Amino acid sequence: MSAPLLSVRDLSVAFRQGDETHVVVDRVSFTLERGQALALVGESGSGKSVTAQSIVKLLPYPAASHPSGEVLFKGRDVLKMTDASLREMRGAGVTMVFQEPMTSLNPLHTIERQVGEIIALHGGRAASSRDRVIALLTEVGLADPASRLGAYPHQLSGGQRQRVMIAMALANRPDLFIADEPTTALDVTIQAQILALLKDLQAKLGMALLFITHDLGIVRKIAGDVAVMQKGRIVEAGKTAEVFDNPQHPYTKMLLAAEPKGEAPARDATAKPILEAKDVRVWFPIRHGFMRRTIGHVKAVDGVSLTVREGQTVGVVGESGSGKTTLGLAILRLIRSQGTIAYCGRGLSGLTVKQMRPLRRDMQIVFQDPYGSLSPRLSVAEIVEEGLIAQKTRLNAAERREAVAKALADTGVDPASMDRYPHEFSGGQRQRIAIARAMALDPKFVVLDEPTSALDMSVQAQIVDLLRDLQKRRALAYLFISHDLKVVRALASEIVVMRHGAVVESGPAHELFAAPKSEYTRALFAAAFAMEAEASDVVSQ
Amino acid sequence: MTLAPPQHTHGWLRLSPMNRRRLDNFRRNRRGLWSFWIFLALFVVSLGAEFVANDRPLIACYKGELLFPVLVDYPEEKFGGFEARTDYRDPTIAGEIEAHGWMIWPPIRFANSTTKLDPPTPFPSPPTWLLSEKQCRAAIVAHARGDAKAIPPGGGSCRDLEPEWLGTDADGHDVVARLIYGFRISVLFGFILAGVSSAIGIAAGAVQGYFGGWLDLTMQRLIEVWSSLPHLYILIILSAILTPGFLVLLTILLLFSWVNLVYLVRAEFLRARNFEYVNAARALGLSNAKIIVKHVLPNAMVATLTFLPFIVNSSISTLTSLDFLGLGMPPGSPSLGELLLEGKSNLSAPWLGLSAFAVIALMLSLLIFVGEAVRDAFDPRKTFT
16 A cells, blocks of 8 residues: 555644744644545544644744654655745645635735736646636636636626735646635535535545534544644644544533524513514615715615514524624614614614713623633723613722623633733633623623634533523623524524615524425525525525 | 622732833843933933032032022022122132131032133133143133132142133133033923823824814814914924013924824724724723723824824924024023024134033934834834743
């Protein structure tokens, strides 16, 4: 038997920061054959991306170093290669696709130029003919590739950009294809399409695929083998089916059990309505010409009505750009809108900013990104007590600290750490702090704007449990905005499906999940729960 | 039961980890750190210029009475004279006090406006270490005013002459004293101008960036018109109408210098007002003023602090160049620019131009080094390895 295509032996990676050295990958070994698909799974910070980048030696040397190990690609040690042979290998023998398709493409060059460049680099100028580019783009399923040649990256959608990236990676028929979370930044429907495409191409071209992800559902779909990483080590490896059916390591078990579970509270149409929105519209004018005449509107939210009741959750689902976040902001009156919004029967539309301020106490929001939503300059205590000060609750400093401690304890953060700063906490803990900030004011209505999307799978489940627990104890009304239907199913008793700013379908959650009426909802569900791409063109590319 | 941990008070200064890292980065830049300490030492010394270079003694004892001439104006009749202010350098008065007590002088016995009596050569007179023995002896004889006892045996030498480290200028003022006073006034002027213009610039930029829209557009256009006015000509015209002094100059320069920071702060505010934590603060019901001060301003302060040393520098250079052109401080002020001008008109007295140049160069270089260190300390990507 000949040597495997890629063989990683005892690979370690260390980063030097100041005088300290951190080992982020610790003696990792795996092999990969032609035609085989291996998934590296782990939470963020487990070292899976760093491992992948050392295979093509893309790390920031000399800050990074390899205390041990070798990476044998076709029998040659990549770590000892010269720069020239490295360049030859990258882009031809081994290619890579990254998570963020927007920043991976140069915004100043057309699609044709970017795809043509990589062909020209490794195959000579003659090979970079237009036909070859079109053939590649057709291969990755880009609709109408001939007319897309002159397009710039910003004119394409996220899924289309990722297809272009894949076309570039496939241009020179690599032996090894590394995909570093290629679908994490994409919507579920697009994710399903890209996964189907990758699987298809791998089978057709017979290349080896190294797939890096934190999503176990994807692993099951695409990879025959799996290696689970935790804190820089591979804790378990084997055939995907075997590992999933019979996990040995406690960490793998925990990952597998981490899917958001639990039942949403039963729908109760008699509960007191906390927030009613009727025919909410957010239209942004499109102005044109010298006099800035309004020639039309971007209808970000177009006539959405919903009622959120005490102790109940309304889930708003849809792809990115469907206007669900805008709807949330409009309901809290953080952006201007038309239509009527009533809180506990009191109309909010005519209120001035000043009149609105005392009501903010009862209506809170939790944002998606726990890294962006906490000011890095304030300690946790200062962040959480900010609302208490702004709302002029007559508490002195000691009482405020006590209230902060209580809110933190309620959300599962150790109150003893309240004088530390956000960067000292993990993503999940930061999201708990953001929830504590909202809960400190004892609100009645909370808008949750994708509160789990930026978090690891296992942490998502914890946050979902926390939110449900808080809702039960405090009879909170949630407006839960998410594209992740698994999370929505665990929380919402009523669902609103949005697309292009309008409601496609709405109704009680159990009915909707059991029997979606519209084509679009059905495609969305198929993509989310089974990662099946719908053949029909109800969803956009 | 209390859940909250006891609050630690970290002394008077509680630094966030980010600021602590910046401070460490600053400390690690040796050149910047040394420049900072040297500059601080020079500045503190020059702040007490009256105690370092003065034509009055620090403490005097006259007929058993303890006097503080540096702080209190004593009339001359106290010592047997007749003028309203005592000239302690007058040989008669000095002799009278020495005869009935003692005097402690500052290291340099000239203030910036003290005219040297009995110079060895016509003004500008060179430093004592450049004088010939003949000139020294003549000066000693002139200083004695016919009192034979005041002339040391053998006619004396240059060592017996009162030392003039850097000579005098064309008006007979001691150059060292002028430099000390000039340093102080330049640095103070620079700091005040930079401070006030930054405060105005930050406020204007903050309002524009945070609120945006029509307010922003209008103010932007106004600032563009304002900053395209020819500064120098307006300065010349204004200083012809108003009598230039410290405050008048400060005000005139302020009219134009506040614009510098506006664009920078505005851009930072435009970026930061859409941060999620700013939105979160809005959702908590914070007022705009509070959001600006607590959440958005700290972002803009990084850019501002980075620029501040350079603004101080340009303020100092502006004052110096105005003085050099004769449009600045009134005649007789201890300004470095005026000393440069004197150096230019007295090319035969190189100690004037050279010493003024050396002090200005030193001052600006130190500030630039400090500024570079501050800029690097605030750079998040900079790692000192």
